[in-house]
């Protein structure tokens with residue numbers, strides 16, 4: 001391989017990097033390649049269980065990323081690239097595929113799994129060669145490969161882990177680390193190509209270009225010229241309706257080359273013959289296209305499975321100047337996600353309300369019609385809802401139902417995703433259905449009056465239910481005025497405490513406390529978690545008479561005696577004035593050395609959950625969420641000198657304040 005001729009083969013061609021990765025951009029820029037960046041819109045949600053080995057998943061993802069851009073550009077950018085490069089990097093450890101972490105907790109899970117172990121980093125690269133024919137239709141040929149590098153991590157201490165996570169570096173990187181920066185400090189050794197870990201196997205890429213542009217496969221036997229995904233296979237992706245290709249005299253002879261003979265710039269890849277001796281561009285080549293696109297087509301539309309992708313035709317009017325793509329695709333993606341956020345929430349709420357996840361728990365692998373029948377809902381609506389759930393990661397779509405209603409064994413069937421099994425099935429110990437119901441029935445209608453809430457700075461119950469709610473009798477008027485409302489609210493609080501409880505109970509070592517009182521403790525699920533974590537702790541739940549037996553009004557009645565008072569999601573309901581009144585009462589009940597445990601979502605200027613939750617409190621109760629330092633200040637004002645904060649990365653954080 002001679003480097004310069006390889007890269008120089010691409011000069012004068014429109015080369016497109018179908019990737020938003022700054023690392024890939026840098027690696028290719030550094031070797032003098034001139035290219036445009038058009039990040040792929042392909043969602044990395046292929047069903048991993050469909051692939052025999054992790055690298056196959058990465059290869060298919062890289063192919064789909066590149067193909068999506070190659071197909072989009074003629075329409076959206078009004079120009080046809082000559083070559084599109086897509087890539088996908090995954091980390092595999094213990095048989096698991098790790099992609100980019102979704103949040104800090106996810107990064108923590110990934111990095112602690114990698115700690116002290118050797119893992120593998122696989123980057124797959126797909127190269128699509130596009131050729132515009134005389135009739136303006138476009139032929140695509142694709143070649144792909146993957147490269148694997150072994151990486152060994154040192155043992156990572158908790159402090160090191162969190163320091164690294166808090167640096168923010170893990171978030172946009174497979175496996176949650178960047179070997180090229182701070183993450184390099186975690187690595188003991190690597191075996192293989194370093195740049196492959198960073199996201200692009202440059203050496204292998206150049207060899208592949210060399211194969212494509214500097215070797216003429218025509219003279220080779222197919223076995224030699226076919227480049228396989230584990231190193232050397234070229235699939236020809238042809239336009240099935242391309243009559244000119246099919247009608248070319250060269251196709252009639254199975255032993256001749258592909259009919260695309262486009263002068264000197266024609267890609268040798270287009271000349272590759274298939275093993276069966278047929279031209280790569282005959283009818284059966286469509287099978288290759290279909291198998292290549294099977295996953296993404298499956299995602300687009302249930303009814304589209306198996307149907308051919310429409311031919312791609314460039315429609316650029318000859319006199320129209322090329323449009324330069326200045327849109328920052330990542331920003332656009334983010335805005336689109338935000339605009340659609342309300343639809344996603346409602347899909348989650350509706351599927352939960354209709355008990356889709358419970359149904360698929362008891363009867364996994366149902367086809368859309370069976371789900372519709374069980375829900376007594378329309379087939380059309382149910383199929384749309386199920387597909388929306390798949391796109392949001394709530395359900396998994398599988399091929400090959402064996403159910404009674406399935407027409408063929410290739411029919412699409414649905415199962416709960418891991419996320420749904422954990423949080424959306426009603427019998428799961430960490431089920432969030434109660435909280436979801438509360439969000440749907442109470443919070444959702446309030447949020448449609450956000451503008452008024454912002455203008456007026458008050459809750460919005462009057463607009464939703466005609467009821468004026470003041471802070472004087474907040475809970476009685478709002479949540480406990482009817483049994484149905486009371487139970488709904490209790491279910492909501494119970495489900496949050498069930499999910500966040502273990503993290504709250506273990507955020508600090510509370511073993512020195514003997515008695516605790518959970519003020520406003522509702523169903524007692526947080527108390528239960530504390531008692532579970534500390535067998536020597538006796539916990540009392542104190543709430544309104546309509547909620548528990550040990551009843552009383554936090555503001556009016558005497559508090560039971562305890563070493564530790566718990567205020568879980570209580571202070572955020574109230575204005576500063578009321579918070580002072582409550583803390584003063586708790587402080588009076590405390591002796592030196594006893595403490596208060598404040599369990600709240602802490603505003604930190606970065607996470608959206610606490611900020612959105614604060615708006616929600618404004619609209620529900622006229623309360624708000626606060627920062628850690630605001631709570632510290634409030635607690636210090638009431639004689640709690642020693643204040644400590646622990647972030648749990650759950651619904652709530654924890655503040656422990658000890659009385660002077």
Ligand SMILES: Cc1cn([C@H]2C[C@H](O)[C@@H](COP(=O)(O)OP(=O)(O)OP(=O)(O)O)O2)c(=O)[nH]c1=O
Nearest residue numbers: 019020021088089173174177178179197198199
């Ligand atoms: C392991 C590792 C990954 N990475 C990066 C490379 C990739 O950018 C990213 C893996 O995610 P990818 O999904 O492969 O790529 P991407 O999302 O950044 O870009 P696109 O999908 O648009 O192509 O992780 C590092 O930068 N350093 C590392 O050490």
